[in-house]
Amino acid sequence: MTAVVGTPRLRKEDPKLLTGEGKYVDDIQVAGQLWMGMVRSPYAHARINSIDTSAAEAADGVAGVYTGPQLAEMGLWIAPLPCAWPVTDDMVNPEHYPTAMDEVHHVGEIVAVVLADSRYGAADAAELVDVDYEPLDAVASIAAARDGSATAHSAHETNKAYHWPLIPDPDALEAAFANATHTVTGEFVQQRLIPAAMEPRGVLAVPSPMGGDVTLYSSTQVPHILKVMIAATTGISEAKLRIVAPAVGGGFGAKLNVNPDEILAVTLANKLGRAVRWTETRSEAAFSTHQGRGQLQKIELAADADGKITGCRVHVDADMGAYMMLITPGVPLLGSFLYTGVYDVPAFGFTCDGYFTNLTPTDAYRGAGRPEASYAIERAMDLLALEVGVGPDEIRRRNYLGGGDHFTDMETASTLVFDSGHYSPNLDAALEMSDYAGLRAEQQRRRDAGDAKQLGIGLCTYVEICGLAPSRALAGLNYGAGGWEHAMVRFLPTGKVEVVSGSTPHGQGHETSWSMIVADKLGIDPDDVTVLHSDTAISPLGLDTYGSRSLSVGGVAISMACDKVIDKAKQIAAHQMEANPDDLDFAGGTFSVKGQPGAELPIQAIAFGAFTAHDLPDGMEPNLQEQVTFDPPNFAFPFGTHVAVTEVDTETGEVELIDYIAIDDCGNQINPLIVEGQVHGGIVQGVAQALYEGASYDDAGNCRNPSLMDYLVPSAMEMPNIKTGFTTTPSTSNPLGVKGVGEAGTIGSAAAVVNAICDALSPYGVTDLEMPATPQRVWNAINGGAS
Amino acid sequence: MIPAAFDYVEAESVDAAIxxxxxxxxxxxLMAGGHSLIPLMKFRLATPGVIVDIGRMEGLNSIDDRGDHIAIGALTRHMSVETSELLGAEAPLLKHVASQVGDPSVRHRGTIGGSLAHGDPASDLPAAILALGATLVAKGPGGEREIAATDFFTGFLETALADDEMLTEIRVPKMAGAGWSYQKFNRRAQDWAIVGVAAVSNGSTSLSLVNMGPTPMRASAAEAAINGGGSIDDAAAAAADGASPPDDLNGDAAYRTHLASVLVRRALTEAQG
Structure with a gap:
C-alpha cells in the first residue's frame, strides 16, 4: 500500500452532502411530533408582571403553553443551565433557566413555550401569548456595564462578574515599563459577532415508546458533553439519554453549548411522551444562539531603543452578555496566554474584568479568545514598528522567540511552554510569495502619484493554542472537565475496519482524515475504513470537537489504538506462524518472519482468526479491537504569517482585499486538501470581522442587524483568490507531530487586514480603525473624523 | 421567518388578476417572483390576507421592438432582461442594471414589473427607468393607462398604481447610441445599493439616484447643472440637492451625500466619455 497520509484526498463525506443526501436535524421527521414555538422577550431588561396564555391555548393544534414558573413547578429541571468554567471562586453567576422566571435579561430570552402540531401553528400561537412587561433600564454595552448606573440583573448590585489576573512577575513588569525607551498603547474593540453557521441550530427529542428513555437529535458540536450536562441539569440519568448529532452544517463554537431549547425539548418530550422539536429561524439565531467576541482591549508594549520588547501589559473588559453559558467566562482566558504572540517578551501581565450586559450571551466562536489576543499583539507590533521607525517585518524579526530559529519546548512569559516553533523561515516564505518588495514599490508609486486608490500591505505573524487540552492544565484554569479523547479501532471479520471516534465532526472531514491515519497504520485501503461517530449510543466516550483539538488529541488516540491493534495481531501472528513476536515485521498490512522469505500472514487473515477464535494464544480474548483514551502532555502551538493586500478608495472609503497570502505551519499534515480548506474558511471568517460583520445594538439593547440582509456575512464574491503555502515544524506534544488548523486562519487574518488598511492610510495620519472597517468609518478616518 | 396565514389565488390572466x-x-x-414580498411576509412586516399569484401567468414576458421603443412585459424575469440581445443593442443601460439585481437565484425568479411595483428606493431598476424616461402601462377594471416613470414612484414603497391595478408593460425609449453609466456602491455583490447613480447622456443628460430618499428619484439639480452648461464637478456638487438620504448601519446621511457626489462624477465621466 502506498502511504496516503500527507497526500491531498477528496473527502468521503462530500458526495452525500453535495447531493442533498445529508440528514440534518430538520430533515428527521417523527410521527406525532410537536413543534415548540418560543415566546421571546422584546425587551432587553424587564420585569414580567403577568403572562396570559389563554388565547394561545385555545388556538387550533396547540397542545400546551408553558411559562417559566409553570415549567419549574412541573419539576423539569433540578439545576440551572450549566456554566462549566467558573474562572474564579467568587465569580458572579446569575441563575439561568431555560425560560425566564420573573425578569428578562436580553432581547429574545424565552418567556414561554408553545407546543403545537405544526411549525406554523406554533409560530402563530406564540404571537397570541400576552405578556405584561415592566421595562427596566438596560445595560447595552461594556461601557454602560462599567459605568454601572443600571444593572443588568436586578438581583445583583454590580455588573462585574469577575476579575482574573495573570501577572507572573509584577515587579519585572513594572521595571520593564519604567526603563523602556519606547512604549506604545493600543486600544481595540472586538465587536460582537453572530456565528451564522449555514445550518441553523435545531433539536428533536424523541421519547422511547416504552417510556423512560429520550433520544435527542441536536445540531451540536458536543453530543458527549451535552449528555453529561443534560443529565446534571434535568436529573434524567445519563443511562436514559442518547444524544445524536446527525449531519451538522457548521458550528464555529456556536454549537458548543447547552441551550434552553435542548433542555426544553428533552424534558417536555420526557414528560409528555411525544416527540418535541424546534428549528431556529435565521433571525431568531441572533438571539437564541450565543455570539462571539465582545471585548474592549488595552495593550501596552515596552521596548528598548532597538525595538526589542521588554514588557507587555494587557487589560481586557469582556462582555459576558446576560448570562454565563457553558464556557462564557473562560473565553478571554483562552486568549490571555497569547498576548505575547510569537515574541520573546521578558515580562508580561494580563488582567480581565468580565461584565454582564443585557445582550445575548457570548461564548466560544472560531478561535475563542485567541483571535482577539492575536489581533491586539499584531496591531500593537505595527504601532511599535511605526514608533521605532522600522518596517513591520523587521520589528517582528527582532522579537521572534528563539531569534526566529528552530526551538522545541520553550517556556514563555505567559507561563505556557510552546511545543515547537521556527518563525523566520515562515516569514521569509510569506514575503517571497507575496512579492513584498514589489508591493512596497507599487505602494510608493501610488503615493507619489497621489492615486485615489492607495495600496496597503498588512502582516500578521500569529501563534495559537490547539489541542485542548491537557486535563491538568484545564484543572489549573478551573475548567470543569478534562481534555482527553477516546478512540476505538476494530477489525471486522471480513478484514474491514471500524473506527469509533469520540471526536465528533461538524464539517471538518473526520471520516476522511481518520481513514487515512488508519489505512497507513494498518496497511489497508482507506475506503475499507468506516468511521462511526456523533451518536452516544455508538460512541459512548468522547469530548467532541472544538479548539482545533480533533486531530492532535482524537486523531492521535486513533493512531495509538492502531498501534495496540498491531501489537495484538502480532501476538496472534507469532502464535500461528510459530515464531517469536520479536522476529516479526509488520509492513503493508502483512506480518513476515525476519529471514524467512514467504512466511507471511496478512492482518485481515489474523482478523478472521480472531473472529473464529480457533487458534489463539492461551488466554487471549477472541477479538481484534483496541481502545485508547489519550490525554496530551501539552498543547500544540501552530503558527504562521499572513499578508493582506488592500486597495483603499480614498474617495469613498471602500476597502478591497485584492490579494491574500497565508503561510501556515500546523506541523505534520494528514490531508493537505482539508488543511487548505480550513485555512481558506478561517481566513474568510477573520476577514469578515475585519471588514463586514458586527452585531450592532441600540441603547435599549435591540440588535439592529439580526438578519443576513443587514448582518454582512461575506461570500466568495468578496474574496480574492487566497494563496496558501506551508512550512512544517512537527509538534513535540504528540507522536504524530500534528498541531491543528481549524481556527488558525481566523486568528491570523483580522489583524493582517486592519494592518493593511492602516498601512495604506498612514500618509493620512491614520493609525487605527475600528472593526468592521466599513467604507464610512474609513472615509471618516481619512477625513480626520472619528474612526 | 414564518409568515402569517393567508389565502392564495392563482390568476391565469391579467383580467383574472384584476x-x-x-x-x-x-x-x-400581487405576487410575481415574490423576491420582495416573501421576505417581508416572513418577517411578518407584510401580512396580506390574499396572495394573488401571477408568477406563472402566460404572456407578459416578452421583450419586443416597437419602433421607437422596446416593450417589456411586466413578468419578464431579470435574467431575461440581463441576457436580451435586443436590449443590449437598444437599451444597454437597462440590460446592465438588470445584471446588478441581487444574485442569480433572485434574477431567475424576480420580475421587472414586480421590482418596479414594489417601489423600493434602494432597488436598481427604478433608477434605470427614471434615467431612461420610460413609460409604464397599468391595467385596471377601467382599462389601460400609461404612467410616466417620473410620476410612478409616489412614496416609500408606494406607487401610482391603484389597489385594483396591475402593471403590465414597461416601454423603454431606444437609447440611440447614448452614453450611459450605472454606478452602484454596495458592500457585497448581492446587496442593495448604499447609493447608486444611473446616467444617460445624449445631448442632454438625465441622472437618477438610488437610496437617496424615500422614493427612487431623479437628480434634478445635478441634471440642471450639467444641462445648463456646468462642469461635471458642478453637477457632482449638486448631486444630493433635494434628496433626503437615510441614516442606517451602512452610512449616515452626510456620507451618502458625499457618495452621491462621487458617483455622479463617475457616472457622468463614463457616460460622456
Missing part, C-alpha cells in the same frame, strides 16, 4: 384585486381590495397583494 378581478381578484377588485374582489379583495387592499387585503390582496
Amino acid at each position: 378581478a381578484a384585486l377588485t374582489e379583495h381590495g387592499d387585503e390582496a397583494k
Whole structure:
C-alpha cells in the first residue's frame, strides 16, 4: 500500500452532502411530533408582571403553553443551565433557566413555550401569548456595564462578574515599563459577532415508546458533553439519554453549548411522551444562539531603543452578555496566554474584568479568545514598528522567540511552554510569495502619484493554542472537565475496519482524515475504513470537537489504538506462524518472519482468526479491537504569517482585499486538501470581522442587524483568490507531530487586514480603525473624523 | 421567518388578476417572483390576507421592438432582461442594471414589473427607468393607462398604481447610441445599493439616484447643472440637492451625500466619455 497520509484526498463525506443526501436535524421527521414555538422577550431588561396564555391555548393544534414558573413547578429541571468554567471562586453567576422566571435579561430570552402540531401553528400561537412587561433600564454595552448606573440583573448590585489576573512577575513588569525607551498603547474593540453557521441550530427529542428513555437529535458540536450536562441539569440519568448529532452544517463554537431549547425539548418530550422539536429561524439565531467576541482591549508594549520588547501589559473588559453559558467566562482566558504572540517578551501581565450586559450571551466562536489576543499583539507590533521607525517585518524579526530559529519546548512569559516553533523561515516564505518588495514599490508609486486608490500591505505573524487540552492544565484554569479523547479501532471479520471516534465532526472531514491515519497504520485501503461517530449510543466516550483539538488529541488516540491493534495481531501472528513476536515485521498490512522469505500472514487473515477464535494464544480474548483514551502532555502551538493586500478608495472609503497570502505551519499534515480548506474558511471568517460583520445594538439593547440582509456575512464574491503555502515544524506534544488548523486562519487574518488598511492610510495620519472597517468609518478616518 | 396565514389565488390572466384585486381590495397583494414580498411576509412586516399569484401567468414576458421603443412585459424575469440581445443593442443601460439585481437565484425568479411595483428606493431598476424616461402601462377594471416613470414612484414603497391595478408593460425609449453609466456602491455583490447613480447622456443628460430618499428619484439639480452648461464637478456638487438620504448601519446621511457626489462624477465621466 502506498502511504496516503500527507497526500491531498477528496473527502468521503462530500458526495452525500453535495447531493442533498445529508440528514440534518430538520430533515428527521417523527410521527406525532410537536413543534415548540418560543415566546421571546422584546425587551432587553424587564420585569414580567403577568403572562396570559389563554388565547394561545385555545388556538387550533396547540397542545400546551408553558411559562417559566409553570415549567419549574412541573419539576423539569433540578439545576440551572450549566456554566462549566467558573474562572474564579467568587465569580458572579446569575441563575439561568431555560425560560425566564420573573425578569428578562436580553432581547429574545424565552418567556414561554408553545407546543403545537405544526411549525406554523406554533409560530402563530406564540404571537397570541400576552405578556405584561415592566421595562427596566438596560445595560447595552461594556461601557454602560462599567459605568454601572443600571444593572443588568436586578438581583445583583454590580455588573462585574469577575476579575482574573495573570501577572507572573509584577515587579519585572513594572521595571520593564519604567526603563523602556519606547512604549506604545493600543486600544481595540472586538465587536460582537453572530456565528451564522449555514445550518441553523435545531433539536428533536424523541421519547422511547416504552417510556423512560429520550433520544435527542441536536445540531451540536458536543453530543458527549451535552449528555453529561443534560443529565446534571434535568436529573434524567445519563443511562436514559442518547444524544445524536446527525449531519451538522457548521458550528464555529456556536454549537458548543447547552441551550434552553435542548433542555426544553428533552424534558417536555420526557414528560409528555411525544416527540418535541424546534428549528431556529435565521433571525431568531441572533438571539437564541450565543455570539462571539465582545471585548474592549488595552495593550501596552515596552521596548528598548532597538525595538526589542521588554514588557507587555494587557487589560481586557469582556462582555459576558446576560448570562454565563457553558464556557462564557473562560473565553478571554483562552486568549490571555497569547498576548505575547510569537515574541520573546521578558515580562508580561494580563488582567480581565468580565461584565454582564443585557445582550445575548457570548461564548466560544472560531478561535475563542485567541483571535482577539492575536489581533491586539499584531496591531500593537505595527504601532511599535511605526514608533521605532522600522518596517513591520523587521520589528517582528527582532522579537521572534528563539531569534526566529528552530526551538522545541520553550517556556514563555505567559507561563505556557510552546511545543515547537521556527518563525523566520515562515516569514521569509510569506514575503517571497507575496512579492513584498514589489508591493512596497507599487505602494510608493501610488503615493507619489497621489492615486485615489492607495495600496496597503498588512502582516500578521500569529501563534495559537490547539489541542485542548491537557486535563491538568484545564484543572489549573478551573475548567470543569478534562481534555482527553477516546478512540476505538476494530477489525471486522471480513478484514474491514471500524473506527469509533469520540471526536465528533461538524464539517471538518473526520471520516476522511481518520481513514487515512488508519489505512497507513494498518496497511489497508482507506475506503475499507468506516468511521462511526456523533451518536452516544455508538460512541459512548468522547469530548467532541472544538479548539482545533480533533486531530492532535482524537486523531492521535486513533493512531495509538492502531498501534495496540498491531501489537495484538502480532501476538496472534507469532502464535500461528510459530515464531517469536520479536522476529516479526509488520509492513503493508502483512506480518513476515525476519529471514524467512514467504512466511507471511496478512492482518485481515489474523482478523478472521480472531473472529473464529480457533487458534489463539492461551488466554487471549477472541477479538481484534483496541481502545485508547489519550490525554496530551501539552498543547500544540501552530503558527504562521499572513499578508493582506488592500486597495483603499480614498474617495469613498471602500476597502478591497485584492490579494491574500497565508503561510501556515500546523506541523505534520494528514490531508493537505482539508488543511487548505480550513485555512481558506478561517481566513474568510477573520476577514469578515475585519471588514463586514458586527452585531450592532441600540441603547435599549435591540440588535439592529439580526438578519443576513443587514448582518454582512461575506461570500466568495468578496474574496480574492487566497494563496496558501506551508512550512512544517512537527509538534513535540504528540507522536504524530500534528498541531491543528481549524481556527488558525481566523486568528491570523483580522489583524493582517486592519494592518493593511492602516498601512495604506498612514500618509493620512491614520493609525487605527475600528472593526468592521466599513467604507464610512474609513472615509471618516481619512477625513480626520472619528474612526 | 414564518409568515402569517393567508389565502392564495392563482390568476391565469391579467383580467383574472384584476378581478381578484377588485374582489379583495387592499387585503390582496400581487405576487410575481415574490423576491420582495416573501421576505417581508416572513418577517411578518407584510401580512396580506390574499396572495394573488401571477408568477406563472402566460404572456407578459416578452421583450419586443416597437419602433421607437422596446416593450417589456411586466413578468419578464431579470435574467431575461440581463441576457436580451435586443436590449443590449437598444437599451444597454437597462440590460446592465438588470445584471446588478441581487444574485442569480433572485434574477431567475424576480420580475421587472414586480421590482418596479414594489417601489423600493434602494432597488436598481427604478433608477434605470427614471434615467431612461420610460413609460409604464397599468391595467385596471377601467382599462389601460400609461404612467410616466417620473410620476410612478409616489412614496416609500408606494406607487401610482391603484389597489385594483396591475402593471403590465414597461416601454423603454431606444437609447440611440447614448452614453450611459450605472454606478452602484454596495458592500457585497448581492446587496442593495448604499447609493447608486444611473446616467444617460445624449445631448442632454438625465441622472437618477438610488437610496437617496424615500422614493427612487431623479437628480434634478445635478441634471440642471450639467444641462445648463456646468462642469461635471458642478453637477457632482449638486448631486444630493433635494434628496433626503437615510441614516442606517451602512452610512449616515452626510456620507451618502458625499457618495452621491462621487458617483455622479463617475457616472457622468463614463457616460460622456
